[in-house]
Structures are given as structure tokens and as C-alpha cells.
Amino acid sequence: MMFFDLRKRERIPLYSFIKIATISFFMFCSGIIFAEPLRIAVASNFTSPMQKLAPLFEKETGQKIQLSFGSSGKFYAQIQHGAPFDVFLSADQAKPNKLIQMGLALKESQTVYAKGTLALWSAKLKSVEPITNVLKNARKIAIANPKLAPYGKAAEETLKKLNLWSPLKNKLVQGENIGQTYQFVYTKNADVGFVALSQVLSGDIKGSFWTVPSSFHADIKQSAVVIKKSKQKKMATAFLAFLMRPDIQKKIASFGYQTSIK
């Protein structure tokens, strides 16, 4: 009843309420415009580390981050067609290099933020060793598409190094990216699979895994660049510097990558 009394007495409170609401609405909108998030395109294999690192950066700088996860190939195509990303964390070096050549990314910004580690993983076997036997006895072996995914290419090189590529070719099933490859092994539809060590370490079911020695394949150098069209180049560069900081590099290593910090 209080409320009705107030309105009867005078109408000013209602008007001022509208005024305040309008002003705060515009302040809210302009706030969004000023505090534009830093848009980062992240290769699938780095999904889980990035989800842990982004809040740290946000806390330190107050800068909001908006993450997109997907295959590097898709991001490459999207950036080529003007996707509004500020930073691109690729799973390889080739795509950032190409973007630089095309004048779409800043050359001086290119940074190898991590080196990927490949793992042979099974969700159902108690042990994946000896690997040759396990691979030979497996019905289906999951790898990422070697044509598209750097981890897939490394898996192919590893199998070739073990002289198992041609004998086992018929058992291979391919995920479009390393995330899908993980899914095939996770659901046990593939007995074993070559995935990123970082995925195995962050996953909830363990099964068993074997870390592939880095001598078995060419380095999976994961490289990041700042996109030329970015309106927040300063913040984007600061983010890459943040990724290369010793304490953060140490964290990245703990997620299953090789970094400049041993």
C-alpha cells in the first residue's frame, strides 16, 4: 500500500526512475563498447589449458577474454575471411606463417607458446605397453586426420617410425581434429588412439597411456600470432607476453606440453 500512496502523492519518482533507468542503460551499453573482450581463437588441443590460463590473465589485467575453440584450419579460413579475432593460438606453425605472408597477422608477434606432446591412450586397457603388440592387437586405432591436424601428422610419423604405418593402415579411424579423436577413444569405440598428452592429463577417465618420445616425430610447435585487424593489438601482445612468462610456461608444461622451461 505504501507504493500506491507514493504514486498518488506525486509522479516524480516514476519519471526519475525512468530517467535513471535510461541513463544506466546507456552507461551499461557504453561500458560494453569500451570493455570489449579480447577474442582468442584457440586450437582444440589447447582448450583445457586455456580455460585455466584465461581467468588468471583476466584477474591480473581486468581485461575480459572471449575464447573460441576449434580446429586451426577452420580458424585460418575464418581469419582469412575477416573473423574478428585478436589472437590466434594455432596447433602448428604453418597456418600462422601463412597468415603473416598474406599480411593478415603481425610477423613480430609470432610466438611458439608450447610444443605438443603426443600420447598413445586407451580408455579400456590396463596398459598400452608393449606398444607394438597393443597396436597390432587393436581392432580400431584412432588418430587425428594427418592432412588437417598436426597431432595427426605426428601420429603418422610415429607409426612410420615404428614400421607399423602400412600394416595397420586398415585399422585407422580418423577424427577431424584431436578433440574428436579423443572422443573416439573416450567412448571406447577405438581401442587405442594417438591424442595430445594434455587431453589425457585433463580428462576424467584415465585408462592407460604411453608418452610418445619426441624423437619419434617432428616437433609439434604450436605458434600464436596477433591478427592485424585487431583493435586491441596492445592487449593482444600483452597476452602473448603473459603466455611466455616463466611461471605461465611452467603451468603450460604441467598441462602436458614441452616449453622453454624444463
Place this chain on the structure above:
Amino acid sequence: MSLSPGDITAIWLTLKLSALVTCLLLIISTPIAWWLARTQSWLKAPINAIVAMPLVLPPTVLGFYLLIFLGPDGTLGSLLNELGMSPLPFSFKGLVVASMIYSLPFVVQPIQNSFAAMGNRPLEVAATLRASPWNRFVYVALPLAKPGYLSAAILGFAHTVGEFGVVLMIGGNIQGETRVLSVQIYDHVEALEYGQAHFLSLIMVAFAFCVLALLYALQKRGKNTVIESAF
């Protein structure tokens, strides 16, 4: 620009899959559509809903659940395993099963609509002429439902050709087995082979146009419209 052997394999595989799925679906959809068109049961609404669900669900949901249910730990997967059958994911058979689920409403609904549209009268007349229930169905109902079957076949085939998400999730991208045309195009795009992607995509666009043009041409000719019985 010419087709690579991989492209040709993918096209052939897609046609084989779509033709097989369409034939199987026409067979199993007939009793479902017949029952749905004539029943008064309270089960009609829920069964109708189940048949139509693939229209609404994203292919990722279908693919994800198929991967789980058909996997070694899944209900269906372990059952098949005990029956001594090879697992379905990553196989052509698996794609057939998945595509049948995915394209089911596109085949059931046109047939169901033409069964419903003919009403009881023709069947009753046939019954007074002492036609048996089976003869009534084969000689009266089926010919009357022909436009429905035609659009069901066309739509079922076309929809299976256009399938992508489900195949991507349970196929495992094996050449000649599960790498269908849509996945092949996706691979070309992802591998930055835009020329080949364009070429195959153009084939798909032309195909889609021809199929729909055919559907509408049939609609013009037939009195019982094909499109109307489709939707």
C-alpha cells in the same frame, strides 16, 4: 579441374548409401505410416513425436548418442557384441543405421500424409466388393499413395546425400567405407584445398536444385500434389 580418385570414391559411396537407406526406409516406413495414419490409439502422438524427432535434434546430438549407444559400453553395442556382430561405429553398416534414423521422418511423413488423405472411403468401397484386407492395401491404398511414396523416396534420398554431422561423428573418415561426399568436401575445405571443395560443392548445389525441381515438376503434373503430401 577434375575429380580425384578420392572424390569419385566419395561420390560413389554417397550414392550407394543413399540408395540403400532409401530402399530400407521405404520398406520399414510403410507399416509405421499406415498405422500412424489410421490409428486412434493414445500412442499416436508419442510415436509421431519420436518419428519426427530427427527433424528437430541437431545432428551432433544424434551422432553423440549413437557413438555412446553403439560403443562397446553402450546398450546396443554390447548387445550386438554378444550376438557376435561386428561393432557399428566406423563402418558402412553403421552409417546405414544412423542414416535411417536421421532420414526417417522424411520418408514416413509423406507416406503417412497420403494414407491419411485418401480417407476410409476407397477402402470401404473395396471391402463391399469383397476385397480382402491385404488386397485392399495392395490394390487400393498403395496406388493411391503413389505420390506420397515418390516424394518420400526423393526426400529420403536427398536428405541422406546431404547428411554430414552424424557421419562425421560416427564415421571415422575411412575412405571407401565412411568418407561420404559431404565429409570429403569438409576435408578439402579444412585442408585449404578450396578449388576441389568448390568443384564438389557445385555438384551438390546442382544436385539439390535438380532434386527439388523434379519434386515441383511432379507436383504440377500429378493431381495429388507431391509437395503437399510431403509436408
